[in-house]
Amino acid sequence: MSEKSEIAIRADGLVKRFGAFTAVDGVSFDVERGTLFSLLGVNGAGKTTTIRLLTGLLRPDGGHAEICGYPAGSTDAARLIGLSPQETSTAGNLTVRENLIMTAKIYGFHDAAARADNIIGRLGMGEFAGRKSKHLSGGLRRRLSIGMGIVTEPKVLFLDEPTLGLDVIARRELWTFLEELKKSVTVVLTTHYMEEAEALSDKIAVMANGAVKASGTLAELRTVSGSAAGERLENVFLRLAEGGERR
Ligand SMILES: Nc1ncnc2c1ncn2[C@@H]1O[C@H](COP(=O)(O)OP(=O)(O)O)[C@@H](O)[C@H]1O
Ligand SMILES: [Mg+2]
Structure with a gap:
């Protein structure tokens, strides 16, 4: 089966509209197998909607997505994914x-x-x-x-804000668990904690207003945002997410 594909998740031009409002506006990225990918963005950026499209809970209005080579929303894809919702x-x-x-x-x-x-x-x-x-x-x-x-x-696990509202100790315990988990499962994580994304991610996508502003390794994000070498993710994020919707 095409589970031998090195790409665990492929999002290709995903679009989702709610009435006249476009919540996800042409989102594309690849997540390699056995990596942890963080989706970052302020509230309303479109992270949860993107996860719902990837997990087949919503049908896209445009574009398509694949899980280990199977169309998102298909039975074959559903068999391969796990979700811990927001x-x-x-x-x-x-x-x-x-x-x-x-x-x-x-x-x-x-x-x-x-x-x-x-x-x-x-x-x-x-x-x-x-x-x-x-x-x-x-x-x-x-x-x-x-x-x-x-x-x-699952081969692919989606964790939507798993550490939201947790105290520092509970959050650290969960990090340790995620470090262990990512050895065996491809993980997509959303979080508002930049040090968490910095510590755990192989690659990061920064979303704003339903679009991916930039994606790649932290080093690559530093480059595209014009940040200095060694700059913390928080500062890189602020540069990239500028113009994002705020609540
Ligand atoms: N079912 C829905 N109906 C209408 N608007 C929605 C629905 N789900 C999400 N939205 C809107 O889409 C935007 C993106 O939401 P969401 O994907 O939940 O963002 P995030 O997870 O990044 O905070 C927000 O403006 C939100 O209000
Ligand atoms: Mg959300």
């Missing part, structure tokens, strides 16, 4: 273990319980396995949400 969607009255089992069952896995236990181990959540998700801290709930994204063993 609005964390764990079932509050179910325990950590039950949430994971439910997700694996929805995807048709017969070994759902074994998969859940494997993920609980990888997440380091053994002592919380029997706790209802509504009684977890924000950091642990977010970690569970990521677990629900990987219980199906």
Whole structure:
């Protein structure tokens, strides 16, 4: 199968309109397998809409996207992806273990319980396995949400603002986990924390007003933005995202 493609994600001229408003305006980028790609941009830049197009939750009005060579939105592509959405969607009255089992069952896995236990181990959540998700801290709930994204063993994982609202310790714990995770899965991450993107990303795309202003390695972004060598991502981002919509 074309899972041997070195490109895990290809976005080619994606367009999405909501009525007269164009939320995603010709977005193109490639994400290589086994890398972590960060989508950065101020609120309203179009990051979540782009992720919805890539995961097949929305149909584009123009352009197309592929996951490991399969059209985004196809059954073959859906089988390869995991998603931890911006609005964390764990079932509050179910325990950590039950949430994971439910997700694996929805995807048709017969070994759902074994998969859940494997993920609980990888997440380091053994002592919380029997706790209802509504009684977890924000950091642990977010970690569970990521677990629900990987219980199906995706090739490509989308994490939309996974560290939003987490305290410094929970955020650092999640970074460590993402460092481990990116060895086995291609990851697309959105975040407002520039030091996070700087620490974890292989490549970065800066979006503003539905368009990609620049993408590449941090060194490449420094060059296109006219920044000095060694400049922090935060300053590079501010130069590139200028003119972006603000809330
Ligand atoms: N379902 C929708 N209907 C109308 N407008 C939407 C919808 N979803 C997103 N938008 C608008 O599209 C723009 C991009 O939103 P979004 O992709 O969520 O941005 P980001 O994730 O970068 O904050 C925003 O102006 C938002 O209000
Ligand atoms: Mg968003």
